[in-house]
Amino acid sequence: MRGENAPPSWARLPGARCRAVEHLTKLEGLKEFELFEGIDEGFFQALAISAEVLELGAGTALYREGEPSGAVYFVREGRAKLYRSVGGPKARDQILGVVGDGSVLGLGAALEGRPQSHGATALTDCVLYAVFRDDLFDVMGRFPAGAVRLNRVLAARARELEDLVGDLVFRSAPQRVARMLLNLATEEGRVTKRGVVFEPSLSRQEMAEATGISREALSRALSRLAQEDILDLDGKTITILQPAELRSRT
Amino acid sequence: MRGENAPPSWARLPGARCRAVEHLTKLEGLKEFELFEGIDEGFFQALAISAEVLELGAGTALYREGEPSGAVYFVREGRAKLYRSVGGPKARDQILGVVGDGSVLGLGAALEGRPQSHGATALTDCVLYAVFRDDLFDVMGRFPAGAVRLNRVLAARARELEDLVGDLVFRSAPQRVARMLLNLATEEGRVTKRGVVFEPSLSRQEMAEATGISREALSRALSRLAQEDILDLDGKTITILQPAELRSRT
């Protein structure tokens, strides 16, 4: 049925597996998306009928840059990174953004009918609803109100990318590190009396890629902040001891 | 600002002036937008009724970063730059993109109902169709097929921004200069037997801002290319003598 489409990369990956789930479950999950608040019931049903539930193990790729768009993915649970790569001798990645539940992946490529402009990989175990392009267009045609809402996803992405460009161009490495930490903290941190504690879903390497600097530079920036008692580094967990001070270094 | 419709900045700017134009003219103009190919006639009429024709002199600002979204602008003629700024002692701009006719400005902010995330300024004299937010939402509600098309604009913008991030992070200054020249050439160049000739709509300063480097570095990069007979610089006009060579420096 979807024979013309090359199988999306998740279908070929060991970490991913499809699960049969009853209809109602999926429908309920979709209704939780803030994005679709106030949208007609029929839209959810139509989407739910088309959706495949997808469990993606941490670290497995959902799609890669340049790959033809097979589907869009509604993130129900977990966190994923979007990134760009360069090959060649000195291969590198740049993280474009980290998205959590309630977001949508692969939408731009699906709507434009062009190859993916970035790769997407699960940072934690994820639960996604995959909707194939054909089905998406079908549902969009039948429930335009829902389709129009999808605009917001792209508007938000564009805004975030503009922010990223601004950071890369205008701010120094230490400033970007500070911002990255604050972002991670608001996403993943628990507030305690010592400060904001979290165990980042990003490795040091990935933090560097998100910040647009080398792993070594990131390491140095962190140690520096620890030395100044703004951070506490203990194994994998990071505590922001002086959030205000960190913010002032932005 | 007072009320929900604070006057958009163009209304306060000397270079801008509104023109009374008959209905049919505007409608014809809108139908030329490739973006809306195949869309129902009613959509154009509804948009045309709401649209104001706006003439914007070269160099005048359409909207600024942080300003509340008043309207969206359909670019009928001319070229405009989108940019980010930092204030402070060492104020700088970074050009996020240059758009020409057939594109739409200010859409993200309008849809999100948030302040503009970037500024927009005319590079050349422009003719725009301005549609106020309220009117836009009204038309989108009545003609969802057209509304859904708008997401292509945002998808394209997001893709372009991803490209920009990739360039900034992965490529060296000379490589970015080469790309910028090639982009300008395809947009604005005439092919002659000597090579591709154009008189850029961007000043040197702006070329530097688009490339993410200093004016001096841009100047040097250009002279270098001229020295190697890849470019010819003559006053304001640039001729790309060896497009292939330039492309290989990407």
Added chain:
DNA sequence: CTGGTGATTTGATCCAGATCACGCAGCGCG
């Protein structure tokens, strides 16, 4: 405990590109 493998830190250089400083050309204007 022992060795191995990968991630992280630390330390020591290097260099692309920013910054600073200056000269020069055009251009409107009293």
Added chain:
DNA sequence: CGCGCTGCGTGATCTGGATCAAATCACCAG
């Protein structure tokens, strides 16, 4: 005319962060 102003080119420094090199740490299998 001379004056200031803005935009552009070019040379001379300076430096943030990349890169190279090596040590340390964490974790696991045996």
